[in-house]
Amino acid sequence: MVDTKQFCTFYLDDLMFGVEVSKVQEVLRFQEMTRVPLANAVVRGLINLRGQIVTAVDLRRRLELKERPDNQLPMNVVVRTLDGVVSLLVDEIGDVLEVSEESFERPPDTIAGVTRQLVLGVYKLQESLLLILDTEKSVKIDG
Amino acid sequence: MDAEKPSQGDAEQPIAPDLTPNSSSRDEADGMEGVVNEFLVESYENLDQLDRDLVQLEQNPTEKSLLGSIFRIIHTIKGTCGFLGFSKLESLSHVGESLLSKLRDGELLLGPESTSALLTMVDAVRQILSCIENERNEGTVDYSGLIETLSRLTKGQLAGGKPTAPPPPAVPASAPEKVIESLSLAPVPATVATVASHEGMAPVKIDTRASDAVDDAVYRQQNPERRQRDERKTDVATASIADNSIRVDVSILDKLMNLVGELVLARNQILQYSSSTEAKDSGFVATTQHLNLITSELQEGVMKTRMQPIGNIWSKFPRVVRDLALACNKQVRIEMEGKDTELDKTIIEAIKDPLTHIVRNSVDHGIESPDIRVANGKQAEGCVLLRAFHEGGQVIIEISDDGGGINTERVRDKAVERSLITPEQAARMSERELVNLIFLPGFSTAAKVTNVSGRGVGMDVVKTNIEKIGGSVDIQNQLGHGTSLKVKIPLTLAIIPALVVTCSGDRYAIPQVNLLELVRLDQQVARGVEMIHGTPVYRLRGNLLPLVYLSKELALKQVVEKNLKDGDAQFIVVLQADDRQFGLIVEGIADTEEIVVKPLGKQLRGIKAFAGATIMGDGKVALILDVLGLAQNARVVSEVRDRALTDNKSADTKQATKTQNMLVFAVGDKGRMAILLDMVGRLEEFDRTSIESSGEQDVVQYRGEIMPLIYLSKVFHTTYKEQLDKPIQAVVYAEKGKSVGLVVDQILDIVDEEVTVKSNSNRPGVLGSAVIKQRITDLVDVREVIRTEIPNFYDQQVLALQGRS
Numbered sequence: 001m002v003d004t005k006q007f008c009t010f011y012l013d014d015l016m017f018g019v020e021v022s023k024v025q026e027v028l029r030f031q032e033m034t035r036v037p038l039a040n041a042v043v044r045g046l047i048n049l050r051g052q053i054v055t056a057v058d059l060r061r062r063l064e065l066k067e068r069p070d071n072q073l074p075m076n077v078v079v080r081t082l083d084g085v086v087s088l089l090v091d092e093i094g095d096v097l098e099v100s101e102e103s104f105e106r107p108p109d110t111i112a113g114v115t116r117q118l119v120l121g122v123y124k125l126q127e128s129l130l131l132i133l134d135t136e137k138s139v140k141i142d143g
Numbered sequence: 144m145d146a147e148k149p150s151q152g153d154a155e156q157p158i159a160p161d162l163t164p165n166s167s168s169r170d171e172a173d174g175m176e177g178v179v180n181e182f183l184v185e186s187y188e189n190l191d192q193l194d195r196d197l198v199q200l201e202q203n204p205t206e207k208s209l210l211g212s213i214f215r216i217i218h219t220i221k222g223t224c225g226f227l228g229f230s231k232l233e234s235l236s237h238v239g240e241s242l243l244s245k246l247r248d249g250e251l252l253l254g255p256e257s258t259s260a261l262l263t264m265v266d267a268v269r270q271i272l273s274c275i276e277n278e279r280n281e282g283t284v285d286y287s288g289l290i291e292t293l294s295r296l297t298k299g300q301l302a303g304g305k306p307t308a309p310p311p312p313a314v315p316a317s318a319p320e321k322v323i324e325s326l327s328l329a330p331v332p333a334t335v336a337t338v339a340s341h342e343g344m345a346p347v348k349i350d351t352r353a354s355d356a357v358d359d360a361v362y363r364q365q366n367p368e369r370r371q372r373d374e375r376k377t378d379v380a381t382a383s384i385a386d387n388s389i390r391v392d393v394s395i396l397d398k399l400m401n402l403v404g405e406l407v408l409a410r411n412q413i414l415q416y417s418s419s420t421e422a423k424d425s426g427f428v429a430t431t432q433h434l435n436l437i438t439s440e441l442q443e444g445v446m447k448t449r450m451q452p453i454g455n456i457w458s459k460f461p462r463v464v465r466d467l468a469l470a471c472n473k474q475v476r477i478e479m480e481g482k483d484t485e486l487d488k489t490i491i492e493a494i495k496d497p498l499t500h501i502v503r504n505s506v507d508h509g510i511e512s513p514d515i516r517v518a519n520g521k522q523a524e525g526c527v528l529l530r531a532f533h534e535g536g537q538v539i540i541e542i543s544d545d546g547g548g549i550n551t552e553r554v555r556d557k558a559v560e561r562s563l564i565t566p567e568q569a570a571r572m573s574e575r576e577l578v579n580l581i582f583l584p585g586f587s588t589a590a591k592v593t594n595v596s597g598r599g600v601g602m603d604v605v606k607t608n609i610e611k612i613g614g615s616v617d618i619q620n621q622l623g624h625g626t627s628l629k630v631k632i633p634l635t636l637a638i639i640p641a642l643v644v645t646c647s648g649d650r651y652a653i654p655q656v657n658l659l660e661l662v663r664l665d666q667q668v669a670r671g672v673e674m675i676h677g678t679p680v681y682r683l684r685g686n687l688l689p690l691v692y693l694s695k696e697l698a699l700k701q702v703v704e705k706n707l708k709d710g711d712a713q714f715i716v717v718l719q720a721d722d723r724q725f726g727l728i729v730e731g732i733a734d735t736e737e738i739v740v741k742p743l744g745k746q747l748r749g750i751k752a753f754a755g756a757t758i759m760g761d762g763k764v765a766l767i768l769d770v771l772g773l774a775q776n777a778r779v780v781s782e783v784r785d786r787a788l789t790d791n792k793s794a795d796t797k798q799a800t801k802t803q804n805m806l807v808f809a810v811g812d813k814g815r816m817a818i819l820l821d822m823v824g825r826l827e828e829f830d831r832t833s834i835e836s837s838g839e840q841d842v843v844q845y846r847g848e849i850m851p852l853i854y855l856s857k858v859f860h861t862t863y864k865e866q867l868d869k870p871i872q873a874v875v876y877a878e879k880g881k882s883v884g885l886v887v888d889q890i891l892d893i894v895d896e897e898v899t900v901k902s903n904s905n906r907p908g909v910l911g912s913a914v915i916k917q918r919i920t921d922l923v924d925v926r927e928v929i930r931t932e933i934p935n936f937y938d939q940q941v942l943a944l945q946g947r948s
Contacts, residue, residue: 034649034764037697038750046756046764051405053756053764055744083745141746 003101007123009094009130010077013065015115016094018123018130023079027093030073031056040141047076047087054078056087057139064114079135086139099123099130107131182223183276186268189216191458193265197258198461204253214243220268231281232271238293239264245297257296259469262462263289393488396448403438403445404739407638408758410438411736415760442638446487453531453540454482456495460502464527467506474513474524475506481531486538490632493612494540497605501542501628502527504601509546509626519623521545537614537656543627549620551577558586571892571916578620582606610771615722641738641767643759644716645731647699650765652738652757653716657770659724661732662715673825675890678779681715681726685804687893688717688726691777693768696752720771725779736760740767751776802897805922806874807915808887811861815891815920817913822925824877826890828870840933845882850875852884853932855923858908876925881936883929892916907931 007018008027033045033056044058056076060068068074074089103124107116111131118137123130193216200209221236239261245251267286274282417431457479468475486494510516510525517523530541551574558564558580564572572580580586584603606616614632641652662668662683672679672690679690694700715726738757747753751772759765804820829843834852836842841852852873873884900911900922908931910922929936 032763034756034766036747036750036753036766037699038752039747043746046766048758048762048764051408051758053741053743053758055746057746086744086746139746 004098005101006096006098007130007132008077008096010075010088010090011092011094012059012063012090015065016128016130017059017090017133018097019077019079019088019133019135021096023081023135025078025080025085028076028078028087031076031087042141044074044089049078049085049087052085054085054087055139056089057141058089059133059138060089060091062114062138062141063118079139081136081139083139088133088135088138097125097130099125179227179275182227183272186220186223186272189220190265190269190272192216194262194462195458197261197265198465200253201255201258201465205249207247210243210247214240214247217243229271229275229281231286232268235264235267235271235286235290238290238297242293242297251297251299255469260289260292260296262466264293391448396445399445400449403442404638406438407442407737407739410435411760412762446638449488450485451488451491452483452485453491453538454479456491456498457482457529460499460529463499463502464506467503468510471507472512473506473510475510475527476524477502477527477529479529481529484531484533484538486632490538490612493608494614494630494632497608498540498542498630500601500605501630502529505542505544505546505626509544509548511547515547537631540630540632541627542630543625545625548622548624548626549578549581549618550622551620554578554580558583561586574620578618581618582616617722638737638739640735641757642716642735643733643765644693644714644727644729645733646693646697646729649699650733650759650763651693651729652736652765652767653718653727653770654754654767655735657718657720659717659719662717662726664713664715664728668715674828675826675893683717683726686724688715688724689777689779690715690726690728691773691779692728693773694728694730696773696777718770718774720774723774723779725774725777727773738765738767802895804893804895805898805915806890807892807894807920808872808874809889809891810855810859810887814859814861815915815918816855816859816887816923817915817920818874818876818885818923818925820893822876823874824882825875827873827875827884829873829884830870831867834871843884845875845884848882850882850884851933851936852886853928854886855928856886856888858928858932876929878926879937883933883936885923885925885928 006021008021008024009016009018011017028049031047031049033047035045036043042057042061044056044061047054047056058068058074060066068091072091074091075093077088077090077093079086079088105122105124107119107122111119115131118134120132120134122132193213196209196213196216200206200213203209217236217240221233221240224232224236242251242257242261246253246257251257267284267289270284271281274280413431414435417428460479461477464475464477505527506525510527511519511521513523516525525544525546527542527544530539530543532539555569555572555577559566559569563580563583563586569577581602582605586603609616609630609632612632614630617629617631619627619629640655642655642658643650643652645651662681668681672681674680675687680687681690682688714729714732716729716732717724717726736759738759740755741757742748742755743750743753752769753766754769754772755767756764757767805817806820806823806826807815807817810816827845833843834841835844837849837851841854842849843852844850852871871886872888872890873886874890876883876885894915896915898913898915900913906921908924908928910924912919912921914920
């Protein structure tokens, strides 16, 4: 039997990322955020999630990618981390993919900088690469 | 093994051990598990009671009822542990029981040695219980020494020196981080060790800035029994009055609290819909009001369940004081007023260690040894008084002693020696400031570091921990007579009333407990804003209030790009943090609301300006400002209590004698002069380029008039190296609608002191000299100076010529 895993996928600037399904609490469309002055720019703001206040982390900024165009509203991937629930802001939500462990590899050298640190590995799919995000590291932000 | 097996909140009586044979051995094990847990919980309670009783008994050695109750408790413990097979515990309690039996029957009289031995036994029992709780065995400590001591005492032999203490077991990792220092002397190490193992969680938790909800969740996970035990303790305390109490698992109460919090939010939202609905359906409005009332009452009720009397923490103090006094060879008694004052449970947890530390300090540092006291005409026995009461939405806890007070000279010297302040700063400090130096980190005046205290980690941690829950600490000191510490803490953390303000298009909540008043900042008020040391200040009823722009502090652009001088009104929110007042300038003010405080995530916890977040009535998130953090960021409240900007008239010092507000400035290189603050119209800075001349007189254009300048350094013939690139500083004095700018070389300070002026009629322009802040300062006779320098200032003709109102 081939080992497979399921990932919730999303897109950031044409890159496809994935997070283990078990870590994802929910996926939402754009939610109004309250900005937090004096916070690291990576924290876009706070969201009211059914009465819970959740910090929203802009993954584009975290991965040091280009800024999202103004008219494009991000979507929310709400993940469970060791320190609580955090929402990751992404461009678009993709499907839940089941991938085989065989296609897993360590991050290739072609991926540069911050992305390399935050990516646990890569699955080689038929027509694309699925980058697996290290959720714990992504939400660790210095003040 | 899973320690999470509370008795589901329904047992009023301890469950009798389940002896029915069971087919499943797992059930049997679980059954025994439950019995052991019950035993532990009850025994901890009983041991606390024993502590109190033994200390009381020491004061009244023949008190029959006490002896009886103590005997019964130990007897019960002995019985149960025999049944459960805890042999060490059994032998220990057996020998204790024998001693108590003799005491109860009057064959022996209780003395300090016996008391100490019995207290040591209580600690030893705690130690064993803790091992049972954590490791399911009795531990490896050898108690034979203690057992022998107790046997000897039972036989009436008092000789043999102090009872030997059980050697403390390997102290769990959390112990070194604790605020309470450990004692080396006999009875106490075990206490520290056992305290560390149960209660060690508490001080560690204080370090996080999570709200009590989060703390509770983790706490609950790690220490269910202890929470339960504390909860039950309250019930036991009131059970004697009326057996209408019931044991409830704390996690259930926490859940209730959370739900009520959510309900409050939902209620706020409904209220908002209700007030904005066009239709104004009267039925809907009425129901909303009803819901509002019910929610408020429910909230109050649930909060009450979490309230515990402060007596719960205080109950440990008699023993602490007794042991410590013994160790220091002092005589100290403790008195408590207001034991029934209630506080939220989490606050009680948070202040327990700080209070203990303060009490220990009083005994160790405050109260003098009996001979010194008698030599000073005091009673040999010192007294530590604890008072607690509610006042103005806060709980006030006062800890006072009639000891020797804090020697501010030594404090100052020590602070300078440790480079915590500079000698210059030290020279300028008032009594009150000196006393507060003990709150600086790394401070301790103990000549040697004993095991009792003196390690210098004490008072600053106390202050920090109290401030973390939104409280404050204040000291009153009288050398030779004693010291008094006042701790003020908010009644509850979770739901607070707050004022909502707007800034740069966003809303922020300010806790009402910090709010003093609101001032509308219109053009007229704006004129009252002056600059001192580059900071805008506003004179509010005689006090100078430093002003802070919220938009600047949050590094936001003001949505309305106006500064103070324009027509639009802004608002000054007068806030208090740490006994200092300052004004926060915001763009708009909304309502006061009750908000539910929710903690910020880890990523944002480090931002000092925010205390948490809340969900507003319209569902949007708003940040809650941390007033103290904001003040510290803006430097209106400095860490080292530099009081150059605000003047604080405290209730204690010298209200009877008149103090004067004076502005002190430098004239020339060494001269110090002062003017009564009442005479000062404004403090201004002028660019040198704006100085023009009218004849031989230097003037500036000032607010639509031509204002002459008088250089005080020239008037008083002093030399000063002018800094030609810096603007000049002038004190504007106005009379009869005309102003004069008195140019000074450097504005130094604003003081509020009692001044005795030695009149000095020799020098022109000088009213006299006085000692202000320990420096000789000349008081300027403003009118005479003006008359001399600008003879026509008071001339009517010139007034008309100038044509100004």
